[in-house]
Amino acid sequence: MTASPRIHLVNPMLNPSGGSEWRTVSLYRQLEPSADVTVWHFREAPSQAFAGVRMSGIDTRRLSFPRGGTLVFVGVYFNIGHWIRLARPRRVILTYNTPDAERLAERVDLIRKACGLEPEIVFCSKELADQVPYRGIVEPSLVDLDAFVPRDRSGRDGLRVGRLSRDAPEKHHPEDMALYARLAEEGCEIDVLGATIAMQEASFDTGNVHMRAIGSVKAPEFLGNLDCFFYRTSPLWPEPWGRVIIEAMASGLPVVTDRTSGASSVIENGLNGLLFDTTEEAYDLIMRLKADAALRQTLGEAARQTAESLLSDEVRAGVQAFYLQPTAPS
Structure with missing residues (x-):
């Protein structure tokens, strides 16, 4: 029996209204039925808003950090610790969703040196992708269409x-x-x-x-x-x-x-x-x-x-297929 792909999603997970945090949760929920997915946060306790998501804290003193598989950094705005040199991932994916070209360049250089891999880059919008000299894919943040639904607003007074x-x-x-x-x-x-x-x-x-x-x-x-x-x-x-x-x-x-x-x-x-x-x-x-x-x-x-x-089924299937590949697409 083939083992499920192992995927590590890394984000601080501190802000209950952060776009990066909810992008992480949405990606976790999309991938979890088909992969062994863990969300890795920092030593600070994650927000209780993310209950129900499988999480682990990164703590190098206890040798607790992602190992192997596909390593996904949801954002480049936080620091990556020295544990990255021991992680030995097969793939590394950087989600670029805040406008900071200098930090992105630093993260790309770090991944190349620490992992011996060329990081794949996921952009949150075409506009952001056009601002930096890297190629990658544009991926929407996967909003839950069953949670956010239209309501009957007829008969309301005012606005x-x-x-x-x-x-x-x-x-x-x-x-x-x-x-x-x-x-x-x-x-x-x-x-x-x-x-x-x-x-x-x-x-x-x-x-x-x-x-x-x-x-x-x-x-x-x-x-x-x-x-x-x-x-x-x-x-x-x-x-x-x-x-x-x-x-x-x-x-x-x-x-x-x-x-x-x-x-x-x-x-x-x-x-x-x-x-x-x-x-x-x-x-x-x-x-x-x-x-x-x-x-x-x-x-x-x-x-x-x-x-x-x-956010159609076809779009979600494409997102899932991208992350489930065991190695970087050629």
Whole structure:
């Protein structure tokens, strides 16, 4: 009987709303039925949000680290310890999903020297792939279409506008708090999950603005209670993809996002979402959605269809086939 392929997924697994963490979990769930998969985290305890995933802590003092098989680093933003020199993998895959070309080059050089292998690179978007001098494949983050599903939003009063992300300051645009206040004055309800401490402590003239700590509500439940999803980041953080945008689209929400995020590439303006360049344009688009329930429904239905196409069974099968190869494809 042939042994199942051994696959090691490496990520710190600390942030319950991190895109890299949930990319890791989604990949684990896709591969686990057909492979011996372990998620390796650092010595810090992983977030409880990832319960149900088989995990092991990397601890060189106890000789606990990945060995053999296929080694997958989900992200290049964290350090790789000296254990890599003893790992002896057959394949090494680097997921490049944060814009840091210097770190990527360092990781490629380390893998070449420590493992004697040419690392394969998986990009989270074509836009990010075009920024570096390496070849690889573009792979979507595998959102669970059974967890993020459309809800019946007919008969609702007003417009509940929501946003979800990590609570890092660079994930929030400096003009967004003023935009939220303006929308609230026009009768919109604002709900931000992943607000920074400063945002949570801010005061508003109306009571229909909610600034929530990350992890206080599960993402599918949060998105299910919205009528519109708004997303952009600080100019200091160019969003390479934006998994939450796809989660919102899968939830049947009309998405209003700026054109700089990688995930905006799957949005056809006016057909399955709305794109903007300025804060004033964002305000106008959200107010347009507030006044037009039929448009919200049409965009939301098209958004779900886009998510289903992006994450189809054929796409998932291709992702699985790539990782299950015992050695690097020629």
